[in-house]
Amino acid sequence: EAGVVQSPRYKIIEKKQPVAFWCNPISGHNTLYWYLQNLGQGPELLIRYENEEAVDDSQLPKDRFSAERLKGVDSTLKIQPAELGDSAVYLCASSPGAYNEQFFGPGTRLTVL
Amino acid sequence: DQQVKQNSPSLSVQEGRISILNCDYTNSMFDYFLWYKKYPAEGPTFLISISSIKDKNEDGRFTVFLNKSAKHLSLHIVPSQPGDSAVYFCAASTTLGSARQLTFGSGTQLTVLP
DSSP: OOOEEESSEEEEEEEEOOOEEEOOOOOTOEEEEEEOOOTSSOOEEEEEEEETTEEOTTTTTTEEEEEEESSOOOEEEEEEEEOGGGOOOOOOESSSSSSSOOOOOOOEEEEOO | OOSOOOOSSSSEEETTOOEEOOOOOHOOTOOOOOEEEOOOTSSEEEEEEETTTOOOEETEEEEEETTTTTTEEEEEEEEEOOGGEEEEEEEEEEEETEEEEEEOOOOOOEEEOO
């Protein structure tokens, strides 16, 4: 069974530029998560989806971050415009349901110059 | 305010010996605890968990101990193997409606020396 797929794996951009990350969860997983992991820290939840509905986005900085999961499968996380402090690893995870074990993708490492 | 703390950023252990990784938490509402293992350039993978109604859970070489009164849990790896070298994250969970919300510690880099 394929795991959680994320692309790109690495992204380098200049500040003020937009950037987007893509996630394809494990087939059949209804719950999808986006996490932010700063260097030397653990993952922090940005947003959780149940199917196509964002049910917990309280930690998402909505002035510059947006996310979508239009058909309840793939998801995209966007930052516009990016700031230097956004340099981090962005992890996507999925689970069969919100009460189940979460499976993580390899992450996208973003560097903002 | 960090609700889940892993105070040791790194730990080195000789192959074959015991590795003990520690984690402290402050929120008494946490009722489920997990350990994740992370290799470089990979996402965290689930290792072992424990419910707050238990004080020990064992899976092969991995055992997690929970001391609720001290708000402390630990992961024991016996015997340690070079392949265990990775970053270990402790995570604590509360139930939010019908969902579990995870709060992660900052991780401990374990190095098992051959």
